[in-house]
Amino acid sequence: MAICCCYYTPANFRIPQSTQVSSADPRLRCNLSLPSRTPISLAEPDPICTSVKAFAPATVANLGPGFDFLGCAVDGLGDTVSISVDSKVHPGEISISNISGDNAKKLRKDPLWNCAGIAAIEVMKMLGIRSVGLSLSLEKGLPLGSGLGSSAASAAAAAVAVNGIFGNKLGVEELVLASLKSEEKVSGYHADNVAPAIMGGFVLIRSYEPLDLIPLKFPSEKDLFFVLVCPDFEAPTKKMRAALPTEIAMPHHVWNCSQAGALVASVLQGDLVGLGKALSSDKIVEPKRAPLIPGMEAVKKAALEAGAFGCTISGAGPTAVAVTDNEERGKEIGKHMVEAFFREGNLKACANVKQLDRVGARLINSTKH
Amino acid sequence: MAICCCYYTPANFRIPQSTQVSSADPRLRCNLSLPSRTPISLAEPDPICTSVKAFAPATVANLGPGFDFLGCAVDGLGDTVSISVDSKVHPGEISISNISGDNAKKLRKDPLWNCAGIAAIEVMKMLGIRSVGLSLSLEKGLPLGSGLGSSAASAAAAAVAVNGIFGNKLGVEELVLASLKSEEKVSGYHADNVAPAIMGGFVLIRSYEPLDLIPLKFPSEKDLFFVLVCPDFEAPTKKMRAALPTEIAMPHHVWNCSQAGALVASVLQGDLVGLGKALSSDKIVEPKRAPLIPGMEAVKKAALEAGAFGCTISGAGPTAVAVTDNEERGKEIGKHMVEAFFREGNLKACANVKQLDRVGARLINSTKH
Numbered sequence: 252m253a254i255c256c257c258y259y260t261p262a263n264f265r266i267p268q269s270t271q272v273s274s275a276d277p278r279l280r281c282n283l284s285l286p287s288r289t290p291i292s293l294a295e296p297d298p299i300c301t302s303v304k305a306f307a308p309a310t311v312a313n314l315g316p317g318f319d320f321l322g323c324a325v326d327g328l329g330d331t332v333s334i335s336v337d338s339k340v341h342p343g344e345i346s347i348s349n350i351s352g353d354n355a356k357k358l359r360k361d362p363l364w365n366c367a368g369i370a371a372i373e374v375m376k377m378l379g380i381r382s383v384g385l386s387l388s389l390e391k392g393l394p395l396g397s398g399l400g401s402s403a404a405s406a407a408a409a410a411v412a413v414n415g416i417f418g419n420k421l422g423v424e425e426l427v428l429a430s431l432k433s434e435e436k437v438s439g440y441h442a443d444n445v446a447p448a449i450m451g452g453f454v455l456i457r458s459y460e461p462l463d464l465i466p467l468k469f470p471s472e473k474d475l476f477f478v479l480v481c482p483d484f485e486a487p488t489k490k491m492r493a494a495l496p497t498e499i500a501m502p503h504h505v506w507n508c509s510q511a512g513a514l515v516a517s518v519l520q521g522d523l524v525g526l527g528k529a530l531s532s533d534k535i536v537e538p539k540r541a542p543l544i545p546g547m548e549a550v551k552k553a554a555l556e557a558g559a560f561g562c563t564i565s566g567a568g569p570t571a572v573a574v575t576d577n578e579e580r581g582k583e584i585g586k587h588m589v590e591a592f593f594r595e596g597n598l599k600a601c602a603n604v605k606q607l608d609r610v611g612a613r614l615i616n617s618t619k620h
Numbered sequence: 621m622a623i624c625c626c627y628y629t630p631a632n633f634r635i636p637q638s639t640q641v642s643s644a645d646p647r648l649r650c651n652l653s654l655p656s657r658t659p660i661s662l663a664e665p666d667p668i669c670t671s672v673k674a675f676a677p678a679t680v681a682n683l684g685p686g687f688d689f690l691g692c693a694v695d696g697l698g699d700t701v702s703i704s705v706d707s708k709v710h711p712g713e714i715s716i717s718n719i720s721g722d723n724a725k726k727l728r729k730d731p732l733w734n735c736a737g738i739a740a741i742e743v744m745k746m747l748g749i750r751s752v753g754l755s756l757s758l759e760k761g762l763p764l765g766s767g768l769g770s771s772a773a774s775a776a777a778a779a780v781a782v783n784g785i786f787g788n789k790l791g792v793e794e795l796v797l798a799s800l801k802s803e804e805k806v807s808g809y810h811a812d813n814v815a816p817a818i819m820g821g822f823v824l825i826r827s828y829e830p831l832d833l834i835p836l837k838f839p840s841e842k843d844l845f846f847v848l849v850c851p852d853f854e855a856p857t858k859k860m861r862a863a864l865p866t867e868i869a870m871p872h873h874v875w876n877c878s879q880a881g882a883l884v885a886s887v888l889q890g891d892l893v894g895l896g897k898a899l900s901s902d903k904i905v906e907p908k909r910a911p912l913i914p915g916m917e918a919v920k921k922a923a924l925e926a927g928a929f930g931c932t933i934s935g936a937g938p939t940a941v942a943v944t945d946n947e948e949r950g951k952e953i954g955k956h957m958v959e960a961f962f963r964e965g966n967l968k969a970c971a972n973v974k975q976l977d978r979v980g981a982r983l984i985n986s987t988k989h
Contacts, residue, residue: 320878457882465885465894498867504904507873508880509689513826515881516834519888525834535873 295379296417300617302335303415307407307612308451309393309605310400311477311572312443315533315563316510322443323453324608325477328399331390331615332367332408334416340384345371345413352391362387366402366433367409373429374413377421385413396488397481398566403444406433411449411612423450424462426612438488444566451611453518470521475607476581478554478573479565480588482600486544491567494539503534527560527574537563544569546596553591557584578604664748665786669986671704672784676776676981677820678762678974679769680846680941681812684902684932685879691812692822693977694846697768700759700984701736701777703785709753714740714782721760731756735802739775742798743782746790754782765857766850767935772813775802780818780981792819793831795981807857813935820980822887839890844976845950847923847942848934849957851969855913860936863908872903896929896943906932913938915965922960926953947973 308329312322340346347360347368362368367389375385387409393401410426421429430445446454446464453467469475499507510532517525531551541547541564550571554562558580559573571588575581585602592600677698681691709715716729716737731737736758744754756778762770779795790798799814815823815833822836838844868876879901886894900920910916910933919940923931927949928942940957944950954971961969 316877317881318877319874321881455878455881455885457878465882467885495870497870499870499873501864501866501868504868504873504876505688508685508687508877509824509826511877511881512686512690512824512884513834515884516824516836516888519885 295382296420298336298383298416299418300416300619302333302618303412303614304331304333304616305408305412305415305612306331306615307404307411307448308608308610309479310403310444310447310566311479312398312400312441312447312566313536313564314514315530315537315561316507316535317443317455317514318507318533318536319441320443320456321453321511321514322400322447322456324447324451324611325399325479325605326608326610327605328393328479328603329448330367330392330401330404330408332371332405332412333388333390333616334371334409334412335386335388336416337384337386340386342384343375343381345375345385345387347389348386349388350391351389354391354395357395358389358391365389366405366437369433369436370406370430371409371413373432374410374421374426377425377429378414378417380417385416387412394481396485398486398564398568398570399479399481400444400448400566402437403430403434403448406430407445407448407612411614415614415617424464427464428462439492447611449612452607452609455515467515467518469518469607469609471609473521473523474576475523475526476575476578477605477607478559478575478581478585478588479570479603479605480550480573480585480592480600481570481603482544482546482592482596482598484544484569484596484598486540486567486569488567491540491543494543495536496539499535507533507535523560523574523576527562530561530563530572530574531555533563540564540568544571544596545598546592546594547571549591549595550588553587554584557587559584562588664751665789667705667752667785668787669785669988671702671987672781672983673700673702673985674777674781674784674981675700675984676773676780676817677977677979678848679772679813679816679935680848681767681769681810681816681935682905682933683883684899684906684930685876685904686812686824686883687876687902687905688810689812689825690822690880690883691769691816691825693816693820693980694768694848694974695977695979696974697762697848697972698817699736699761699770699773699777701740701774701781702757702759702985703740703778703781704755704757705785706753706755709755711753712744712750714744714754714756716758717755718757719760720758723760723764726764727758727760734758735771735774735806736778738802738805739799740778740782742801743779743790743795746794746798747783747786749786754785756781763850765854767855767933767937767939768848768850769813769817769935771806772799772803772817775799776814776817776981780983784983784986793833796833797831808861816980818981820978821976824884836884836887838887838976838978840978842890842892843945844892844895845944845947846974846976847928847944847950847954847957848939848972848974849919849942849954849961849969850939850972851913851915851961851965851967853913853938853965853967855909855936855938857936860909860912863912864905865908868904876902876904892929892943892945896931899930899932899941899943900924902932909933909937913940913965914967915961915963916940918960918964919957922956923953926956928953931957 581604950973
């Protein structure tokens with residue numbers, strides 16, 4: 252197969268000084284843009300199976316004071332992407348053969364304008380795939396624009412699937428970078444959905460240049476349930492972002508910073524009461540966004556009164572997210588939240604109670620040669 | 621002895637709703653202001669010894685992005701307070717008999733205008749001491765206005781000493797509240813020095829109303845050394861506070877918030893590299909304060925070049941603090957920092973390499989009846 256050539260350079264990856272080499276060194280030129288943890292391989296990899304299927308979970312970004320740098324994955328909701336080697340597709344290219352799910356018609360099949368397509372193409376570029384054509388099929392399990400990381404789940408599933416069919420040559424960071432290319436196109440260069448969608452659990456995005464991700468391990472012996480209540484209401488990310496203040500008063504900055512610290516400590520210490528308290532404590536973003544989602548303030552109140560440890564807006568909304576340690580109590584909390592959306596916001600809503608996803612995007616099926 | 625009467629109400633302690641009672645309930649009226657974890661005792665306690673001596677450590681507040689809500693204690697530097705039952709002092713009052721140390725002359729002996737005196741009086745009020753007079757002696761081990769929590773150490777040592785002589789009836793929160801009264805008078809109502817001075821280790825101040833403190837345990841098996849370089853320069857807290865911006869741009873807010881989260885995660889995970897990186901990452905406070913301390917930017921650069929994991933201003937300065945995992949390396953780093961203060965700031969400075977104090981203020985001596 253062909254030798255990989257240096258036609259991919261992720262814009263947001265800084266080359267560590269120690270690995271910088273002069274352009275006269277042909278051995279490393281091809282791989283300069285890839286992090287050192289990636290196995291250096293100059294050869295284009297062969298597919299190790301004819302088809303694979305990957306699932307990526309829904310994600311809750313922001314988590315109150317974790318605005319724009321913290322997110323976590325939620326099990327049991329998500330998108331599924333199947334990838335097949337397809338001799339009818341031009342080598343080095345990808346074609347979207349099918350999109351299924353309630354919102355299938357709203358999504359484009361042009362891979363350059365589809366989240367799964369963009370991430371898949373990026374992974375192919377990173378791997379230097381030029382000899383094989385791929386066909387992609389997307390099962391859209393998540394509603395669009397709901398605040399549950401719908402675009403990130405499509406991108407993450409596609410990135411993991413393409414990586415999987417070629418033998419998992421890329422590491423987590425590359426998959427996040429590939430998925431970020433997709434996020435950049437649809438909602439902005441933020442990794443607080445794609446990072447947990449790929450890595451599972453809670454992930455703190457420390458920086459982008461270089462990409463620096465900190466997984467925050469929630470203790471395995473503890474239960475954590477998310478009550479996700481999604482109203483029948485559109486809250487476009489752009490509008491929700493435009494509602495944010497451009498300047499923050501120092502006391503609010505200090506407050507939110509301390510709550511962000513408390514949130515991180517609560518996750519690592521498995522302190523659900525503390526986690527809930529931190530989740531509910533945002534004084535900067537939630538107060539601006541909640542009024543744009545009819546009934547949200549009442550929904551939060553209803554969740555807390557029903558025994559939730561905390562409640563806030565998931566991502567840019569309109570989904571409301573509450574946390575609890577018990578599935579049955581979660582259902583009861585969800586019922587009250589749905590009622591509040593209807594009573595105060597005149598909105599129909601549906602509730603899901605889901606556990607923390609500790610795994611992230613994964614291959615769920617593969618067919619060998 | 622006399623029955624405690626309700627003449628003390630800490631201004632910043634909110635009474636939990638569940639414990640609120642009508643003023644007709646005489647049983648609880650006396651203790652309304654004390655947190656529920658305090659053993660309820662209506663009787664004024666007797667002294668259990670004739671004299672005690674307590675030590676409280678120096679503290680590093682702010683820690684870069686932990687501005688105004690995070691601090692930690694540093695072993696081997698601090699203030700010492702001795703308290704004796706003194707029949708010559710009016711019952712229920714305290715007298716400062718002696719202040720020793722390099723800066724003794726700069727401190728007032730009027731207990732209402734001395735950090736140790738103010739905290740001691742607060743603890744006496746909390747305990748309802750009206751039948752015993754006390755004498756206080758302060759050994760001032762810390763330089764004044766250095767950014768090492770000098771006032772907090774005096775207050776913490778005094779609070780712990782008075783509590784100790786009466787049998788340790790008060791809990792940590794009450795001691796922090798008592799010491800906060802002192803901080804309020806000298807530098808503002810901030811607990812990021814007094815809380816770690818009393819509790820040891822790293823402490824996150826989550827809120828003041830109610831007071832909510834989160835101890836962050838740095839793993840016991842790991843070493844953490846602070847290189848504290850104190851230049852011969854005055855940086856008054858008020859001036860350093862006046863230099864701060866009143867409004868923060870959203871991108872800087874998000875950046876510092878994420879670094880604060882990373883700082884907390886690094887402490888709990890014992891990740892020294894991450895801790896150092898977070899310490900050095902502040903984009904809001906340090907850039908405004910560093911230019912007011914001659915040579916500070918060069919000192920930070922020198923620390924990092926000498927192998928420190930991170931470096932920033934300790935508290936409001938002028939002390940520079942760097943972190944490392946090795947005492948010998950710490951001394952080498954300190955040497956380079958001292959040189960940089962002299963070369964770039966024309967300031968003499970002295971370096972100390974000290975470990976994290978995991979204990980906090982403690983009784984070090986007591987004389988029984």
